[in-house]
Amino acid sequence: MKLAIDAMGGDYAPEEIVKGVELARDQHSDIEFLLFGQTDKITPFLKDNSHITIVQADEVIEMGDEPVRAIRRKKQSSIVLAAQAVKEGKADAFFSAGNTGAVLAAGLLIIGRIKGIDRPGLTTTLPVITKKDQDSFVMLDIGANADSKPANLVQYAVMGKYYAESVMNITNPRIGLLNNGTEADKGDKVHREVHDLLLETENINFIGNVESRELLNGVADVVVTDGFTGNAVLKTVEGTALSMFKMIKGSIMSGGVGGKLGAAMLKGTFNEVRNQMDYSKYGGAVLLGVKAPVVKTHGSSKAETVVNTISQIKSMIDTQSVQNVISYFDDQAKKAANEEENA
Amino acid sequence: MKLAIDAMGGDYAPEEIVKGVELARDQHSDIEFLLFGQTDKITPFLKDNSHITIVQADEVIEMGDEPVRAIRRKKQSSIVLAAQAVKEGKADAFFSAGNTGAVLAAGLLIIGRIKGIDRPGLTTTLPVITKKDQDSFVMLDIGANADSKPANLVQYAVMGKYYAESVMNITNPRIGLLNNGTEADKGDKVHREVHDLLLETENINFIGNVESRELLNGVADVVVTDGFTGNAVLKTVEGTALSMFKMIKGSIMSGGVGGKLGAAMLKGTFNEVRNQMDYSKYGGAVLLGVKAPVVKTHGSSKAETVVNTISQIKSMIDTQSVQNVISYFDDQAKKAANEEENA
Numbered sequence: 001m002k003l004a005i006d007a008m009g010g011d012y013a014p015e016e017i018v019k020g021v022e023l024a025r026d027q028h029s030d031i032e033f034l035l036f037g038q039t040d041k042i043t044p045f046l047k048d049n050s051h052i053t054i055v056q057a058d059e060v061i062e063m064g065d066e067p068v069r070a071i072r073r074k075k076q077s078s079i080v081l082a083a084q085a086v087k088e089g090k091a092d093a094f095f096s097a098g099n100t101g102a103v104l105a106a107g108l109l110i111i112g113r114i115k116g117i118d119r120p121g122l123t124t125t126l127p128v129i130t131k132k133d134q135d136s137f138v139m140l141d142i143g144a145n146a147d148s149k150p151a152n153l154v155q156y157a158v159m160g161k162y163y164a165e166s167v168m169n170i171t172n173p174r175i176g177l178l179n180n181g182t183e184a185d186k187g188d189k190v191h192r193e194v195h196d197l198l199l200e201t202e203n204i205n206f207i208g209n210v211e212s213r214e215l216l217n218g219v220a221d222v223v224v225t226d227g228f229t230g231n232a233v234l235k236t237v238e239g240t241a242l243s244m245f246k247m248i249k250g251s252i253m254s255g256g257v258g259g260k261l262g263a264a265m266l267k268g269t270f271n272e273v274r275n276q277m278d279y280s281k282y283g284g285a286v287l288l289g290v291k292a293p294v295v296k297t298h299g300s301s302k303a304e305t306v307v308n309t310i311s312q313i314k315s316m317i318d319t320q321s322v323q324n325v326i327s328y329f330d331d332q333a334k335k336a337a338n339e340e341e342n343a
Numbered sequence: 344m345k346l347a348i349d350a351m352g353g354d355y356a357p358e359e360i361v362k363g364v365e366l367a368r369d370q371h372s373d374i375e376f377l378l379f380g381q382t383d384k385i386t387p388f389l390k391d392n393s394h395i396t397i398v399q400a401d402e403v404i405e406m407g408d409e410p411v412r413a414i415r416r417k418k419q420s421s422i423v424l425a426a427q428a429v430k431e432g433k434a435d436a437f438f439s440a441g442n443t444g445a446v447l448a449a450g451l452l453i454i455g456r457i458k459g460i461d462r463p464g465l466t467t468t469l470p471v472i473t474k475k476d477q478d479s480f481v482m483l484d485i486g487a488n489a490d491s492k493p494a495n496l497v498q499y500a501v502m503g504k505y506y507a508e509s510v511m512n513i514t515n516p517r518i519g520l521l522n523n524g525t526e527a528d529k530g531d532k533v534h535r536e537v538h539d540l541l542l543e544t545e546n547i548n549f550i551g552n553v554e555s556r557e558l559l560n561g562v563a564d565v566v567v568t569d570g571f572t573g574n575a576v577l578k579t580v581e582g583t584a585l586s587m588f589k590m591i592k593g594s595i596m597s598g599g600v601g602g603k604l605g606a607a608m609l610k611g612t613f614n615e616v617r618n619q620m621d622y623s624k625y626g627g628a629v630l631l632g633v634k635a636p637v638v639k640t641h642g643s644s645k646a647e648t649v650v651n652t653i654s655q656i657k658s659m660i661d662t663q664s665v666q667n668v669i670s671y672f673d674d675q676a677k678k679a680a681n682e683e684e685n686a
């Protein structure tokens with residue numbers, strides 16, 4: 001398989017991106033890497049170019065650039081050229097740690113939507129921290145679309161199913177709808193309608209409404225939400241965890257020697273908690289609903305996250321995650337056409 | 344002042360409610376308490392009835408009762424009778440730890456909306472845990488209305504302002520709109536419109552959009568949100584904090600003797616963190632937008648929370664929090680009428 005990598009995106013690009021690609025190359029002999037970016041900036045960090053090809057991209061889309069405009073104007077940027085390589089079949093997936101909006105716009109406008117998907121949704125994997133037999137869950141949409149219609153969320157559920165099967169390696173994952181209560185009639189108009197539509201959706205294991213209080217307890221494998229709420233909930237998880245870490249640290253520091261000694265003894269525990277809450281270990285956020293894996297990691301990504309993300313992309317390609325979604329919606333379209341014909 | 348208390352609501356009613364009321368009575372000599380409930384169940388726990396009057400209520404609205412139907416059918420319930428006492432001017436505020444939906448319905452249907460408020464909003468006080476000069480913030484709506492229109496959120500902002508002034512004792516509190524990014528154009532259609540309306544709203548200190556990641560860091564004094572998102576975010580804060588406590592505990596327990604010793608040494612820190620995250624110390628959730636304070640505490644409330652909530656209600660009454668909202672919307676209506684006349 002071939003991956004198109006934006007070597008210029010992210011706070012530590014190109015150094016950490018190149019490092020990560022080399023580490024991933026050493027792990028996966030079946031991957032060819034196309035590194036898009038400014039050759040003179042990439043080569044100083046590239047130790048061994050086996051299975052790695054640099055593709056010159058003169059321009060760079062900066063973090064502050066307005067996404068859609070940047071995609072249209074910076075035709076020679078690493079993001080645009082990498083996405084075009086995927087569109088033209090020269091690569092199987094696109095990965096960037098750069099400008100999120102530009103990566104999403106490139107996925108949507110250059111690589112293009114799957115037939116039957118109205119709005120691609122952004123997906124992330126989050127930790128389950130209090131359950132022994134479940135390590136993580138996926139949630140979408142976490143912010144690709146602030147305004148969502150019921151049909152969008154139904155499509156998220158289907159895409160989430162195939163994605164979870166692919167990256168979490170579970171069959172028939174439990175799909176929950178994020179709502180204000182577990183009862184069927186909870187929520188606003190959109191979510192009540194989505195609940196009813198999901199009950200009728202074929203080939204998914206819909207377990208009903210789930211509440212955000214239970215997410216980290218593993219209440220579902222796939223959590224479906226509108227992009228506005230999903231984004232708010234994701235940022236609340238991050239913010240609460242970070243604030244609690246800060247508070248614990250502050251409390252220890254302002255305490256006496258006993259507290260500091262206690263903290264030293266609990267170093268293992270704190271590392272474990274921090275490691276469990278750190279969801280970059282699962283890779284990046286995936287734009288589901290476009291014709292190939294489009295994966296975005298945090299701008300602060302270092303080599304380790306790049307390696308994890310490449311493993312995640314490899315799983316998606318190995319298990320034909322995108323192809324499964326395409327087939328599902330093809331089948332649905334055929335069924336609808338047949339029903340119309342027979343009517 | 345006189346408070347109408349539902350003595351029968353909550354997991355530990357009437358015992359803990361009565362206990363809490365007696366403790367509050369001992370602190371505040373200027374409060375008269377009307378305890379609504381089944382006299383024979385209340386009296387065994389009542390040690391001293393000075394400043395406390397029991398008002399017999401034959402019926403009890405249970406936690407599982409359908410709220411609006413319960414309000415309509417159980418006319419002799421403690422919730423209905425307590426709310427009626429407020430409506431009739433026999434009491435200045437209504438407090439319950441019972442069925443949330445029924446308490447909100449009683450506030451809305453019996454005590455009634457303030458003129459100019461389309462939808463009352465539910466408000467809670469949450470901790471700020473990483474800032475020295477700010478202890479807490481208020482957020483509304485946390486779930487009274489799943490479906491919200493822009494005008495509802497503007498009204499929440501005004502009510503939040505007077506509430507924060509009243510209970511947090513700060514003048515001109517910073518009002519932020521919970522959104523998917525801090526830029527003015529972020530969010531879905533509703534939130535973009537709210538942002539623009541808040542810029543034009545008189546007499547409020549609108550600081551723009553705020554993100555849920557920053558809530559516990561004290562990014563605003565009043566956080567305005569639609570009831571669907573607010574509910575999801577509140578439950579995410581609770582769930583993340585609880586899951587992290589569980590994980591830390593689990594990790595310590597499964598660790599060696601050193602870890603357990605370390606945990607013993609950090610007991611002070613853990614207690615401090617737990618105490619800071621416990622927002623029942625700020626009292627209960629307040630239904631803002633009705634003609635008198637209507638306050639609901641968690642079903643698991645014990646005497647201490649009852650005492651805190653009564654102090655919170657006393658602040659609202661002392662500072663004429665509700666009257667300020669009534670005056671604001673009266674003024675707005677007069678201005679609008681004048682403008683129409685002069686047009």
